Amino acid sequence: MIRCDRTAAWAALKGHFEAHGRQFDLREAFARDPGRFSSLSFEAPGVFADLSKNLLDAATLHFLLDLARECGLEAQRDAMFAGAAINTTEDRAVLHTALRAPRGQGPHNDEVHAVLDAMLAWAETVRDTAASGIRHVVNIGIGGSDLGPQMVVPALDAFVHPGLQFHFVSNVDGHDISTVLSRLKPAETLFIVASKTFTTQETMANAQLARAWFEARGGTDIARHFVATTTNVEAAAAFGITTTFGFWDWVGGRFSLWCAIGLPIAVAIGADHFRELLAGAHAMDCHFVEAPLGTNVPVLLGLLDVWYRNFHGTTSRSVAPYHHGLRRLPAYLQQLEMESNGKRVDRDGELLPYHSSPVVWGEPGTNGQHAYFQMLHQGTDLIPAEFLLVRRPTFGSFGLNEDLISRLEHQQTLLLANGLAQSQALMCGKTTDQALSDRPLPVSTQMDAATLARHRGFPGNRPSTTLLLDRLTPHSLGALIALYEHRVFTSGALWGINSFDQWGVELGKVLCRDLLPRLVEGGATADLDASTAALIARLRA
Numbered sequence: 001m002i003r004c005d006r007t008a009a010w011a012a013l014k015g016h017f018e019a020h021g022r023q024f025d026l027r028e029a030f031a032r033d034p035g036r037f038s039s040l041s042f043e044a045p046g047v048f049a050d051l052s053k054n055l056l057d058a059a060t061l062h063f064l065l066d067l068a069r070e071c072g073l074e075a076q077r078d079a080m081f082a083g084a085a086i087n088t089t090e091d092r093a094v095l096h097t098a099l100r101a102p103r104g105q106g107p108h109n110d111e112v113h114a115v116l117d118a119m120l121a122w123a124e125t126v127r128d129t130a131a132s133g134i135r136h137v138v139n140i141g142i143g144g145s146d147l148g149p150q151m152v153v154p155a156l157d158a159f160v161h162p163g164l165q166f167h168f169v170s171n172v173d174g175h176d177i178s179t180v181l182s183r184l185k186p187a188e189t190l191f192i193v194a195s196k197t198f199t200t201q202e203t204m205a206n207a208q209l210a211r212a213w214f215e216a217r218g219g220t221d222i223a224r225h226f227v228a229t230t231t232n233v234e235a236a237a238a239f240g241i242t243t244t245f246g247f248w249d250w251v252g253g254r255f256s257l258w259c260a261i262g263l264p265i266a267v268a269i270g271a272d273h274f275r276e277l278l279a280g281a282h283a284m285d286c287h288f289v290e291a292p293l294g295t296n297v298p299v300l301l302g303l304l305d306v307w308y309r310n311f312h313g314t315t316s317r318s319v320a321p322y323h324h325g326l327r328r329l330p331a332y333l334q335q336l337e338m339e340s341n342g343k344r345v346d347r348d349g350e351l352l353p354y355h356s357s358p359v360v361w362g363e364p365g366t367n368g369q370h371a372y373f374q375m376l377h378q379g380t381d382l383i384p385a386e387f388l389l390v391r392r393p394t395f396g397s398f399g400l401n402e403d404l405i406s407r408l409e410h411q412q413t414l415l416l417a418n419g420l421a422q423s424q425a426l427m428c429g430k431t432t433d434q435a436l437s438d439r440p441l442p443v444s445t446q447m448d449a450a451t452l453a454r455h456r457g458f459p460g461n462r463p464s465t466t467l468l469l470d471r472l473t474p475h476s477l478g479a480l481i482a483l484y485e486h487r488v489f490t491s492g493a494l495w496g497i498n499s500f501d502q503w504g505v506e507l508g509k510v511l512c513r514d515l516l517p518r519l520v521e522g523g524a525t526a527d528l529d530a531s532t533a534a535l536i537a538r539l540r541a
């Protein structure tokens with residue numbers, strides 16, 4: 001496999017960027033080419049992608065596709081699907097795609113479906129709330145054992161069992177779990193202890209606290225009220241949990257919502273809808289494997305990420321889901337993208353001479369518009385923006401009359417108009433002359449009209465991608481998440497990095513263990529750096 005910066009396509013892209021990319025103007029590109037939207041918009045299962053408001057032309061795309069071919073993207077992808085140990089630092093296969101392969105297809109199929117069937121059957125017993133008595137489900141987990149279910153359950157609110165409430169406890173900060181527990185009764189509560197390793201400090205501390213609370217409040221039958229989802233079944237048993245749904249070391253934490261870690265989702269939306277979620281992801285897997293590179297949406301998005309990061313020099317990408325249910329999507333993507341591709345050495349351990357993962361950040365629309373969008377429009381950085389629009393709403397049913405329904409539908413139209421207006425404003429901008437012709441013309445006693453107009457002008461030519469879903473359903477959400485997974489795979493494959501390990505989180509864990517005894521009275525601090533020692537002294541005072 002050849003690394004991206006050693007390819008002919010990389011050199012061609014550099015030349016192309018200098019000649020045409022740096023000065024590329026979106027407004028001129030649309031004026032020149034009436035077919036731009038249709039040639040730069042693409043269909044994937046459940047997701048329509050408009051790439052036409054990006055800083056690229058046919059030549060850019062041509063060179064980027066050459067880059068993908070030269071880097072052996074298709075061979076790398078096929079190796080992942082076939083179960084090769086592409087996570088080389090941990091000597092593991094990367095097979096989250098096998099978790100959503102239909103029965104009879106894909107590696108490890110029998111064991112995958114055996115656990116899936118058992119877990120979904122068990123989820124249905126919890127959903128029978130008259131018999132189970134469960135009203136609250138508390139997922140205790142962090143990172144990949146939290147962010148997926150925490151993002152998906154509110155996103156699919158319209159499909160969630162109306163008699164169940166879901167809580168997600170992740171932080172070792174006791175304010176997290178204490179707020180949740182203060183509202184619960186043991187007899188009505190199910191705790192899901194979710195941890196791939198079953199050793200993670202935060203999760204173990206919260207699980208022990210939950211068990212102590214359960215017993216102190218008179219809870220009985222721990223076996224019925226605590227369940228574990230883990231690859232470390234022995235550790236769960238040692239904790240005293242008898243019901244466990246397992247998974248395998250070839251499922252990375254941030255790719256694990258499709259297996260036992262998805263148990264809170266399965267309890268929330270039920271077995272049939274969970275299978276729909278898997279089917280949507282599988283449909284996207286097929287698209288990623290089968291669609292030609294030039295119409296392959298995850299590939300194109302991954303290539304765009306490389307184009308912006310390595311040629312335009314952008315450092316971040318903002319993601320704004322225009323669906324309130326997707327409010328946790330930016331946090332989910334932060335782990336998926338930055339834990340996967342935030343790497344500084346290639347697969348051979350050589351320092352990268354180019355940048356890898358950008359910062360990924362965002363807030364749901366329209367909230368973000370009233371916070372950070374100012375910077376997207378008028379700040380000094382070029383920040384590619386991503387808009388996620390959902391055409392038709394899925395409001396939960398809570399006895400809506402016609403008037404309320406029509407008001408909510410109007411709000412949906414407002415929401416979509418806002419999303420479209422933002423990408424339009426980013427692209428079109430507003431010249432100083434246009435600002436001067438605004439009526440009524442804003443005035444300031446402190447400056448002349450021309451100066452004020454410069455404050456009110458927008459440079460425009462700022463790129464954005466719009467991803468459009470028809471409805472947010474288990475199927476379309478599954479497809480969307482898989483789309484992001486494969487996009488991250490694509491850019492990681494081109495950068496020549498291992499997207500599936502996360503050594504960067506280890507050092508802090510080790511140092512935390514070392515600092516813990518030093519924080520108590522009498523703990524030694526003399527051998528620490530002066531800043532840490534002084535902070536400990538203040539904390540102990």
Ligand code: F6P
Nearest residue numbers: 143144145195196197200253505
């Ligand atoms: O933050 C590091 C990490 O290992 C993540 O990759 C993982 O998702 C998370 O911790 C939780 O790990 P576990 O599921 O083993 O508790």
